[in-house]
Amino acid sequence: MTKYNYAIELGGGQTKIYQKDCGLVLCEPTLVAAEPTSSGYSLLGLGKEAKALMGKTNDEVEVFSPIVNGKINNFEYAQELLEYFFEKVKYKKNSGNIIVLVGCGISNNDKKLYRDLLHKVGFKEVALVPTAVCTCVGAGKNISSTKINMVVNIGGGNVDISVINRNSIIKGATLGIGGRNIDSAIAQTIAYDDGIVIGLATAEILKNEVASLFSNDTLNMEVTGVDVESKVPRSYIINSSDLYPIILPFFDEVLRASEVTITSLPPEISKDIINNGVLFAGGVSQISGLNDYLKKYFRYPSIIVEDGEFTSINGAGKLLDDQELLNRIIENF
Ligand SMILES: Nc1ncnc2c1ncn2[C@@H]1O[C@H](COP(=O)(O)OP(=O)(O)OP(=O)(O)O)[C@@H](O)[C@H]1O
Ligand SMILES: [Mg+2]
Known part of the structure; x- marks a missing residue:
């Protein structure tokens, strides 16, 4: 029986690495910054450094994620990024075994790419x-019982909806939208309605700290952007009530897709979900007012996990301490 001692979650937003007996050892943006040259690309930054360059370089520089919608979109840069991350956590090549958290709908070809990538990295x-099984474990659910669990993970790039029986996925759906789409919608609407161009990093701060699903919330923040017409920097106060109509359609879509998933299930299964409650996880589940919004508009009981960004990787960490259960999950996937 193989002993696994590392877990990695390559999110569209962030990469998280867990080391057995140490805990979470890395959480950095899944980002690469590169500039085209006559002979290909020259690398300018990885992880946090790439994020720090966002919006601050000339137009030629691209800051992008080599993982898009849960798939490896650019193998070479994904390898470059992971080699950098594992060097950072002082991993000695060819000394360990790793589990990789992936979405439920992944194809065999994409599974092979993930295996090849981590073999190459050492x-x-x-x-x-499956990430959703790890989320259940992280949220303290007993995945060995016959009770059905349902997880809605709202991440940076995707929304992953999974129904879990024992330790395997019986139904899943992925929406190719996530926190990053909310950031873009915020930046675009502010540019269009108020005539100020703000960067995506500022839009993300607005989403995380000012946006709220309480329609009458009173949070606000002063942001500085560039006036569309005069091109002069201008400061401006953004209120949560300005952001509410921008973020609402996103969450309405998440609820609609979750309800469609539940109504498509046989009654014995949906009955369990109604008894257990639907788990909401992922970084975006931390948005202010989600609990209230779910109570008002979601037709099923729900539970929002604590520290939504880290529930899945911490669940994977718990599995590293229960290799018997871990091996059953691996066999079933
Ligand atoms: N308080 C908050 N309110 C709203 N969004 C938040 C908050 N905190 C973090 N986020 C957002 O959560 C997202 C990151 O979440 P997470 O780490 O679960 O995603 P990921 O695993 O990288 O992406 P994916 O699961 O889509 O591949 C980012 O968009 C981040 O801005
Ligand atoms: Mg994720």
Whole structure:
């Protein structure tokens, strides 16, 4: 039986690495900054450094994620990024075995790419586990019982909806929208309605700290952007009530897709979900007012996990301490 001692979650927003007996050892943006040259690309920054360059470079520089919608979109840069991350956590090549958290709908071809990637980065054994199962474990759910669990993970790039029986996925859906789409919608609407151009990093701060699903929330923040017409920097106060109509359609879509998933299930299964409650996880589940919004508009009971960004990777960490259960999950996937 292989002993796994590392877990990695390559999110569209952030990469998280967990080391057995140490805990979370890295959480950095899944981002690469590169500039085209006559012979290809020259690398300017990885992870946090790439994020710090966002919106601050000339137009030629691209800051992008090599993982898009849960798939490896650019193998070379994904490898470059992971080699950098594992060097940072002082991993000795070919000394460990790793589990990779992936979405439930992943194709066999994409599974192979993840295995190849982690082998190249220096892991002996590489196994894949569904993120949603790890989320349940992280949220303290007993995945060995016959009770059905449902997870709605609202991440940076995707919304992943999964129904779990024992330790495997019986139904799943992925929406190709996530926190990043909210950031873009905020930046675009402010440019269009108020004539101020703000960067995506500022839009993300607005989403995380000012946006709220309480329609009458009174949070606000002063942001500085560039006036569309005069091109002069201008400061401006943004209120949560300005952001509410921008973010609402996103959450309405998440609820609609979750309800469609539940209504498509046989009654014995949906009955369990109604008894257990739907788990909401992922970084965007931390948005202010989600609990109130779900109570008002979602037709099923719900639970918002604590520290939504880290529930899945912490669940994977717990599995590293229960290799028997971990091996059953790997066999079932
Ligand atoms: N308080 C908050 N309110 C709203 N969004 C938040 C908050 N805190 C973090 N986020 C957002 O959560 C997202 C990151 O969440 P998470 O780490 O779960 O995503 P990911 O795993 O990288 O992406 P994915 O699961 O889509 O591949 C980012 O868009 C971030 O801005
Ligand atoms: Mg995620």
